[in-house]
Amino acid sequence: MICLLKPFVVLSKSATVPRAAADLITQATSNSNTYVFAELLQTPQIQALAQSPDYSSHLKLLEIFSYGTYANYTSTTSLPSLNDAQALKLRQLSLLTLAKDPHNLSYAALQQSLSLPDSRAVENLIISAIYAGLVDAQLDPRNGLVRISSVSPLRDLAPGSIPSILNTLREWSGRCTSTLEDLEAQIANIKAAAAKRHADKKAFVEQTTKLAEEEKNAEQGIHTQRQGAILNRALTRIQGQRFGKRGSGSLDANADDDEAMEVDEEEPDDGEGGGSAGAALGGPGKKRANRRKL
Incomplete structure (x- = not known):
């Protein structure tokens, strides 16, 4: 958004009198599309207002718009009054600074820091900042909190910061x-x-x-x-x-060899003499048995 400040920077070169420089500050801070003011603040014509008793307060006001908050404005005396556009913008820019600390984002804290009358005014301010692309936030009316997830880097650095x-x-x-x-x-x-x-x-x-x-x-x-x-x-x-079989056969063979068989054999008669002799030995016709082994 610095490019939107360029016309005011160019006009500052012709603001050779304090009144013109002060009017230029009012125009720049009232414009709905300008949110950074460091380049305008550094111009020689604007810095020359520090030597003007009547318009030095305008220089202070521009410094607050550049890196201050609404609380700084209300706590500083002898500053120019704000129109509605200036008041809305300064509150929006102050919200970007307050968003650094989540403890500052309750309805009650914002209402006090931004000098708002009620919770409805707080919600309207947050909604305007969301539509302006300054923050990504959600309203939590039940718990009275504003939950900001991101902010735009649109604040200038204060001297010595x-x-x-x-x-x-x-x-x-x-x-x-x-x-x-x-x-x-x-x-x-x-x-x-x-x-x-x-x-x-x-x-x-x-x-x-x-x-x-x-x-x-x-x-x-x-x-x-x-x-x-x-x-x-x-x-x-x-x-x-x-x-065992072999032993049994050997024993049977020995038994067969040792066993003797008796066979009765008849001897033929040798005649009567033989008969007489036989009778004399045991009677006629008697057979004699001879044993032999088979």
Whole structure:
């Protein structure tokens, strides 16, 4: 919006008398499209008003529009009166400054800071600032709060404010650095914990696999031993049966060899003499049995 101030900056070059410079200030602060005034404030013709007893208050008024608030206006005496457009604009610009602290954004606080008559006037001011593109905000009538999410950077810097702003920026940068370090440390811890979990899981899987292999090998060994025992018992039984049969045959053979069979044989008669002899030995016709082994 600085470009909208250009016409007033150009006109300031011809405002060689204090009255013309004061009128130019009134026109610039009443315009609905001008919200920054630093360039106009720095012109020689406007700064020359500080030497004018009658119009130096206009210079002070322009400074308040540039970087002050409505409370600064009401607390400073001998300032020019504000028309309706000037009063609305100064309240809108003051809202941008007050929005830096959320504690300033209650209906009661805004009503007091901006010299508004009631809560309805506060709501109307916020709505006008929203439509002007100065803030993004929501009204919360139930809790009596104005919730501002963003503001436009339309306030000028007050003299001597740069060192404090630099300190604020350094503090903010330090907090950002500390936060980033904390985040990096947390990320490192998370990565280390994830790596440890992965290693533990891998070791657990390897240990489980090893135990399973050992159990499997042990079962195979027991099975093999059982098979060997069964096979040995079967071989022993088979060999015992074979040896037993062979022993039985040998004993039977010996028994057959030792057993003698008795066979009765008849001897032929050798005649009467033989008969007489037989009779003399035991009677006629008697047979003599001879034993022999078969």
